[in-house]
Amino acid sequence: xxxxMTLPIHTPVLLKEAVEAxxxxxxxxxxxxxxxxxxxxxxxxxxxxxNGQLLGIDADPDAIKIAKTRLADYADSTIIVNDNFANxxxxxxxxxxxxxxxxxxxLGMSSIQLDNAERGFSFQRDGPLxxxxxxxxxxxxxxxxxxxxxxxxxxxxxxxxxxxxxxxxARHIVRNRPINSTLELVHIVEQAIGSRRGKIxxxxxxxxxxxxxxxxxxxNLLTALKQTINCLGHRGRLVVISYHSLEDRxxxxxxxxxxxxxxxxxxxPICVCGHVPSLRLISxxxxxxxxxxxxxxxxxRSARLxxxxxx
Ligand SMILES: C[S@@+](CC[C@H](N)C(=O)[O-])C[C@H]1O[C@@H](n2cnc3c(N)ncnc32)[C@H](O)[C@@H]1O
Numbered sequence: 001x002x003x004x005m006t007l008p009i010h011t012p013v014l015l016k017e018a019v020e021a022x023x024x025x026x027x028x029x030x031x032x033x034x035x036x037x038x039x040x041x042x043x044x045x046x047x048x049x050x051n052g053q054l055l056g057i058d059a060d061p062d063a064i065k066i067a068k069t070r071l072a073d074y075a076d077s078t079i080i081v082n083d084n085f086a087n088x089x090x091x092x093x094x095x096x097x098x099x100x101x102x103x104x105x106x107l108g109m110s111s112i113q114l115d116n117a118e119r120g121f122s123f124q125r126d127g128p129l130x131x132x133x134x135x136x137x138x139x140x141x142x143x144x145x146x147x148x149x150x151x152x153x154x155x156x157x158x159x160x161x162x163x164x165x166x167x168x169x170a171r172h173i174v175r176n177r178p179i180n181s182t183l184e185l186v187h188i189v190e191q192a193i194g195s196r197r198g199k200i201x202x203x204x205x206x207x208x209x210x211x212x213x214x215x216x217x218x219x220n221l222l223t224a225l226k227q228t229i230n231c232l233g234h235r236g237r238l239v240v241i242s243y244h245s246l247e248d249r250x251x252x253x254x255x256x257x258x259x260x261x262x263x264x265x266x267x268x269p270i271c272v273c274g275h276v277p278s279l280r281l282i283s284x285x286x287x288x289x290x291x292x293x294x295x296x297x298x299x300x301r302s303a304r305l306x307x308x309x310x311x
Contacts, residue, residue, distance in 0.1 A: 007037070007066050007069055007070060008037065008066065008112045008115075009037050009039070009066075009070075009112075010036050010037045010039060010110035010111045010112050011039065011111065011297050011299075011300075012036075012039030012040050012043070012106070013106065013241060013289065013293070013297065013299070013300040013303045014241055014287065014289055014293070014300070014303055014305050015039065015040060015043055017287050017305055018040055018043075018104060018106070018239055018241060018305060019040075019043050019044060019047055021237060021239045021282070021287070021305060021307040022044065022101075022102035022104060022237045022239050023101075023102065023237055024043075024044050024047040024048050024052070024102065025047075025048065025052075025101070026047075026048055026049060026050060026051065026052060027048065027050065027051040027052055028048055028052055028053075028101035028102070029052070029053045029054075029055075029097065029099075029100045029101050029102075030044050030048065030052070030053070030054050030055075030100060030101060030102045030103070030104065031054070031055045031056075031057070031088070031092065031097070031100050031102070031103045031104070031231065032044065032054060032055070032056045032057070032104050032106075033057050033085035033088060033103060033104065033105045033224060034057070034058060034085065034104070034105055034106045034107060035056035035057060035058040035063060035064070035067045035080065036058060036063050036067065036106065036110040036112075037063060037066045037067060037070060037110060037112060038056065038066070038067035038070040038071050040104055040106055041054055041056050041067065041071060041078075042070065042071060042074075044102075044104070045071065045074045045077060045078065048077075051077075052077060053077050053078070053079075053097070054074070054077060054078050054079070055078075055079045055080075055081065055091070055092065055095060055097045055100075056071075056078065056079070056080045056081070057080075057081050057082075057083055057084075057085050057088070057091060058082065058133075059082070059083065059084045059085075059133040059134035059137075059215075060082075060113065060133050060134055061082050061134070061135065062112075062113075063110065063112070063113075064080060064082045066112070067080060068080055079095050079097065081095070082134075084134065084220060085105070085220065085224045086219075086220040086223040086224050088103075088224045088227045088228065088231060089227040089230055089231055092231050098231060099231060099232060099233035099236065100231055100232060100233060100236055101232075101233060101235075101236050101237070102232075102236055102237040102238075102239065103228050103231060103232060103236070103237070103238050103239070104239045104240075104241075105221070105224070105239070105240045105241065105242075106241045107217070107221065107240070107241060107242045107243060107247055108217075108242075108243045108244075108247075109121055109133070109211070111299060113133075117182075118130070119131070119132075120140075120141060120182055121207070121211060122182065122207075123182060123183075123185075123186045123201055123203040123204070123207050124201075125182065125183075126181050126182055126183040127181065127182050128140075128142065128180070128181060128182075129141040129142035129145055129179065129180065129181065129182060129185060129210075130142070131207075131210055131211045131214045131215070132214055132215065133215050137214070137215070139213075139214055140214060141210040141211070141214050142179075142180065144156070144210060144213055144214065145173060145177075145179050145185065145210070146177050146178050146179060150170050150171060150173075150174045151170075153170040153173060153174070154166045154167045154169070154170035154171075156209055156210075156213055157169055157170060157205070157206055157209045158209075159209070160208065160209035160210075160212040160213055160218075160246065161204075161205035161206055161207075161208050161209030161212075162205060162245065162246070163205035163206060163209065165192065165193040168192045168193055169188075169189055169192045169193060169206055171192070172188050172189070172191055172192035173185070173188055173192075176188050182207075185203065185206070185207075186203045189202055189203045189206050190202055190203070208244060212244075212246070217247065218246060218247065218250055221247060221250060221251070222250060222254065225238075225240075225250075225251070225254045226254075229258065229278045229279070229310070232310035233310065234310060234311075235309055235310060236309070236310040237282075237307060237308070237309055237310075238255075238279065238307065238308045238309075238310070239305065239306070239307045240305070240306050240307075241303055241304070241305045242303070242304050242306075243302045243303055243304075244302065248286065248304045248306070251306050252286070252306060255279055255281055255306060255308045256281070258277060258278045258279040258308070259277055259279050259280060259281050259308070260275070260277055261275060261276060261277050262275055263275045277311055278310065278311055279308040279309065279310060279311060280308060280309045280311055281308050282307040282308055282309055283306075283307060286304035286305060286306050287304070287305040287306075287307070288303065288304060288305075289301065289303050
């Protein structure tokens, strides 16, 4: 039996669309900022043969192990780094990997992380309230849940989870502290807002908010997006797949802003900002998965792909 047959695999989302958007070509260089189990990376490497190169980054050492095994056939063309993509530019510099022809972000967590109860991402499996992508990060979901004052906790659940019942949830959490496991938290959220509510599980938004906060997802994404401008060569492609509205909005706003010249308020007679456009939008609308992909991989349903080109 081959090694890869025993590996857990995350089904890559919008695979064909991402490779197309990156315009992968033989002999060129690409960065996959969210390597996961290497599905997108493998497709990029295959299409960039001969002589293509890929630098893959992931904060999760478990993902790194899986990707290394899976991409072993391409070891000579691949550099794999266990780090946060917020350090993108330094990572590229340290590995002599500048400039590049394309950068991919496939954000959030993998199904491997979600399915592992010990990671604490799932509201369907009992595990510790962890939710860190990388074990060296200091803050865990348990700390947020058990330490934050009620008003701050409510704000966090409202802002990051876009949860309308954030106050009720925060009140119930604070009353029931300490909370040690994911299913304990699910039970408390259900007590706060009922166990049946619309199409999604009542704990979905609370869990999303905690994950975003624990991993500083929006801050890290914006930090990395800004660095892509210095890493991409002329006509290099930036491709981002996001899975919730806050990150998609951030990506859209970043691309739209970098597509513009002067950013001064309209009443300013002469430009004082000196901003020059650095990106060209390839499509104004986000690319979404087709029905067939959503049917075969329901986790793809919220995916939105945006693409821009370095000027
Ligand atoms: C949706 S998965 C990527 C799946 C991958 N495209 C594949 O085909 O297997 C997202 C991955 O990004 C990683 N990740 C999320 N935020 C990160 C960050 N700020 N820095 C580095 N890795 C991050 C997660 O650990 C996870 O493995």
